[in-house]
Every structure is written in C-alpha cells, then in structure tokens.
C-alpha cells in the first residue's frame with residue numbers, strides 16, 4: 001500500500017506540474033535597496049513589543065519586502081534609477097509587486113524610526129501639540145481616532161497620522177502595504193507616524209487583541225521624531 005502511494009506521488013511529481021511549488025527562489029539581489037539594521041536592539045521595545053516579534057518582523061517580513069522589491073526593479077529597466085519616494089508617487093502605474101513590496105519597505109523603515117524604548121519618547125512639541133488639539137480636540141482625541149481607525153481596518157494595513165496640504169492633521173488608514181504618499185491612496189498627505197496593524201506586528205504577544213496592541217503602542221512612540229517630521233512638513237508648505 002505504501003509503495004503504491006509512493007509510486008503514485010513520484011509519478012505525479014515526474015509530470016512537472018508541481019515544479020513551481022518546489023522551484024528554488026532566484027538568488028537575492030543586493031540592491032538597489034538595502035535593509036538597514038534596526039535603530040535599537042530587538043528587545044528595546046519590551047514589554048510593549050517583544051524581541052521575537054521584532055526579530056521576525058524586521059529580519060523576515062521587512063527583508064522579504066526589500067528582496068522582492070529589488071527583484072522587481074532588476075527585472076524592469078523602466079523602474080531603475082528611481083528613489084523609493086518616486087516609486088511610491090507613481091505606485092498606481094507600476095506592477096502591483098512594486099506597490100506591495102516598495103510600500104512594505106517604505107512603511108517599515110518609517111515605522112522602526114517612529115518608535116523608541118517605552119516611556120522615553122517624550123511628548124509632542126508645542127507646535128505639534130497645538131495642531132493635534134486643533135484637529136482632534138486633545139491628545140486623547142487623537143488616540144481615540146487611531147484606535148477606531150486601526151480597529152476598523154479589515155484584514156491587514158496601516159493607520160497613519162498625516163499632515164494634509166492645508167497643514168491640517170488627519171488620521172487615515174491604508175490597506176496592505178499602501179501608504180499616504182502613494183498616488184493610489186484615498187487620502188494623501190505627509191505621514192507623521194504610522195502603526196502596523198498586520199497580525200505579524202503583534203500576534204505573538206497580543207494574539208487577536210489588536211486594540212490592546214494599539215493602546216500599548218503609545219508607550220513606544222518617539223514624539224521627538226514625530227514632532228521633527230511635523231516641523232519639516234510645516235516648513236515645506238509655508
């Protein structure tokens with residue numbers, strides 16, 4: 001019986017029909033984009049985000065976005081010589097793999113730099129605090145908007161604080177690895193922070209409790225960095 005089953009399987013495999021599933025992935029290209037090290041240790045965000053989650057998130061998920069983006073760029077001469085931001089701005093007219101993996105690379109690079117060790121991120125600078133009050137009533141109002149936008153995102157995506165062309169702040173959400181810099185984004189603007197609400201960002205620690213993750217995440221937000229981004233964005237529109 002076992003022999004028959006083996007014969008059956010090897011016969012099936014010999015047809016070549018299953019070759020794609022066992023084919024080797026092409027060699028990893030070494031550019032044009034590279035995966036930078038995290039700006040802190042894997043365990044730096046504990047207990048909010050555990051070291052194992054950070055290790056897998058950065059070393060496997062983010063690395064895969066970079067590798068797949070590089071493969072796409074190397075295979076398509078028309079995409080070569082552009083910055084990541086230029087690719088984002090025209091994501092809608094490029095192959096979907098560029099939108100997904102380019103977005104994945106931009107979003108995660110931005111995300112790592114948005115965070116710091118728990119309770120060391122300070123508070124919004126006065127100009128940012130004033131803009132938050134104007135748009136959301138208070139910092140708690142912003143947090144409530146992020147909680148509801150993050151919870152409402154079905155499946156995988158991101159929740160963002162952005163500054164629009166009029167200088168006003170807004171909370172938005174994008175699906176998959178889209179971001180507010182993309183031409184395809186429903187609401188466009190300059191991202192000031194983004195939080196990853198893919199399950200891979202929180203599942204080991206929080207399982208299905210996305211709202212608990214969203215609440216805990218405030219402890220690791222680097223408000224100095226977010227305030228700097230806001231200052232730069234305001235300088236550009238003035």
Ligand code: MN3
Nearest residue numbers: 061196198201
């Ligand atoms: Mn992620």
